[in-house]
Amino acid sequence: MFALVDCNNFYVSCERAFNPSLEGKPVVVLSNNDGCVVSRSNEAKALGVQMGVPYFQARPLLERHGGLAFSSNYALYGDLSSRVMRLLAAEAPAAEVYSVDECFLDLHGMTRWLEPDLAAFAGELRAKVKRGTHIPTCVGIAPTKTLAKLANRVAKKTPALHGVCWLQDAEKRAWALAQVPVEDVWGIGRQYAHKLHQHGITTAAQLAAVPLGWARQHLGGVVGQRLVRELQGFPCLALGESEDGTRQRQSLCVSRTFGGAVTDFEAVWEALATHVTRAAEKLRAQGSAAHLLTVFVETSRYDGTPPPHSRSAGVTLPAGTANTGMLLAQARAALRRIYGPGARYVKTGVVLGGFEPEGQRQLDLFHPDPEPLVREEPKAAVMAALDGLNHRFGRGTVTLAAALVPKQAPKPTWATRFEQRTPAYTGWDELWTISA
DNA sequence: TCTGGGGTCCTAGGACCC
DNA sequence: TCTGGGGTCCTAGGACCC
Numbered sequence: 001m002f003a004l005v006d007c008n009n010f011y012v013s014c015e016r017a018f019n020p021s022l023e024g025k026p027v028v029v030l031s032n033n034d035g036c037v038v039s040r041s042n043e044a045k046a047l048g049v050q051m052g053v054p055y056f057q058a059r060p061l062l063e064r065h066g067g068l069a070f071s072s073n074y075a076l077y078g079d080l081s082s083r084v085m086r087l088l089a090a091e092a093p094a095a096e097v098y099s100v101d102e103c104f105l106d107l108h109g110m111t112r113w114l115e116p117d118l119a120a121f122a123g124e125l126r127a128k129v130k131r132g133t134h135i136p137t138c139v140g141i142a143p144t145k146t147l148a149k150l151a152n153r154v155a156k157k158t159p160a161l162h163g164v165c166w167l168q169d170a171e172k173r174a175w176a177l178a179q180v181p182v183e184d185v186w187g188i189g190r191q192y193a194h195k196l197h198q199h200g201i202t203t204a205a206q207l208a209a210v211p212l213g214w215a216r217q218h219l220g221g222v223v224g225q226r227l228v229r230e231l232q233g234f235p236c237l238a239l240g241e242s243e244d245g246t247r248q249r250q251s252l253c254v255s256r257t258f259g260g261a262v263t264d265f266e267a268v269w270e271a272l273a274t275h276v277t278r279a280a281e282k283l284r285a286q287g288s289a290a291h292l293l294t295v296f297v298e299t300s301r302y303d304g305t306p307p308p309h310s311r312s313a314g315v316t317l318p319a320g321t322a323n324t325g326m327l328l329a330q331a332r333a334a335l336r337r338i339y340g341p342g343a344r345y346v347k348t349g350v351v352l353g354g355f356e357p358e359g360q361r362q363l364d365l366f367h368p369d370p371e372p373l374v375r376e377e378p379k380a381a382v383m384a385a386l387d388g389l390n391h392r393f394g395r396g397t398v399t400l401a402a403a404l405v406p407k408q409a410p411k412p413t414w415a416t417r418f419e420q421r422t423p424a425y426t427g428w429d430e431l432w433t434i435s436a
Numbered sequence: 437t438c439t440g441g442g443g444t445c446c447t448a449g450g451a452c453c454c
Numbered sequence: 455t456c457t458g459g460g461g462t463c464c465t466a467g468g469a470c471c472c
Contacts, residue, residue: 220469294466310467346439
């Protein structure tokens with residue numbers, strides 16, 4: 001049996017936890033750049049503010065109804081998230097922190113004692129989290145992760161359930177499956193939802209009844225097949241466990257949208273170099289070295305040009321590295337392979353993967369000369385010193401010449417836009433409010 | 437005028453090998 | 455030089471998630 005605990009409207013709930021006057025009002029939280037709505041209170045949802053809409057589109061509606069918009073405060077959300085997760089992980093034999101606001105609990109082994117009363121157990125979980133953090137949650141309990149997600153959604157949509165939905169038998173499962181639209185099933189996005197509707201499949205119950213071969217053919221191969229089996233109650237997905245409840249990352253990505261379209265190679269490179277520098281810092285902070293580096297550029301999906309809107313190029317590094325200079329050199333060469341003059345780029349970024357613990361690199365069997373490893377050491381010391389200075393005095397205090405953007409130069413065209421933002425958000429007395 | 441950022445997993449197809 | 459079938463590995467891209 002799995003439980004999925006999901007925080008309701010998490011970012012908005014975090015803001016409310018420290019500002020009770022926001023209760024009962026339409027409230028949204030915005031993404032970086034104040035670009036999109038990424039969290040909505042129930043009142044904002046009721047107004048018709050859609051998830052992910054550009055803020056400039058949602059703003060008039062919000063303002064008409066006295067709504068409030070907040071820029072993201074990731075330090076606050078991260079802190080509250082870890083408090084919630086700590087409380088939850090203490091209540092089950094195993095936990096998987098699935099995202100900042102969701103946690104799977106493995107209830108196998110507990111069910112022997114709790115079987116008659118799993119709903120009561122879930123109710124106590126909710127109360128405990130609410131007491132400890134002021135964050136409201138919903139709990140779905142079912143034999144598979146996919147059904148637990150579905151149960152969680154039913155719990156959210158059915159007030160009479162008081163935030164808990166337990167699919168304890170076949171009858172209850174059938175009841176839940178019948179009321180969930182197929183596009184709300186975990187793993188069904190826009191493309192698959194469209195295809196399913198064309199075949200007359202509109203509910204989760206209908207999806208659970210399709211032949212496995214059909215699912216394999218039309219829903220991404222084994223992924224779709226697994227999805228259908230999970231809906232039928234056969235577990236195919238295990239808990240992604242680890243000691244502290246968080247999964248080991250397999251890749252790491254730093255990317256940003258430009259303030260405006262960029263065509264010049266050197267301008268794209270300046271932006272990419274800052275992202276590579278930041279990615280290398282993250283890599284060292286988690287004590288890893290990377291074997292794979294991929295850079296990508298994107299053009300606008302909204303200006304009518306035909307796809308593809310993204311190009312990428314990767315390099316395999318013969319020895320894992322966390323060295324900024326090495327990664328910068330590789331990234332620049334990779335960018336050369338995908339950059340095309342005349343293209344109007346809107347975004348660039350870097351992905352690092354193929355991790356191994358730093359300092360435990362495998363020797364190359366064919367070139368067992370240890371000298372390159374020895375030579376790495378002074379570089380590692382330089383990188384550690386650089387990270388120390390930047391941590392102490394602020395990001396970007398010290399940087400490599402290859403990633404240098406002259407401070408006196410006019411603001412680069414790729415810089416993230418801030419015109420729409422009020423000057424500061426860091427303090428509670430500076431929260432941005434919009435009045436009608 | 438203004439459309440986020442960071443992840444996971446899978447597949448198709450090419451290169452290469454025996 | 456001819457060459458089938460099957461395997462592995464890698465890359466690029468797609469679909470999905472929060």
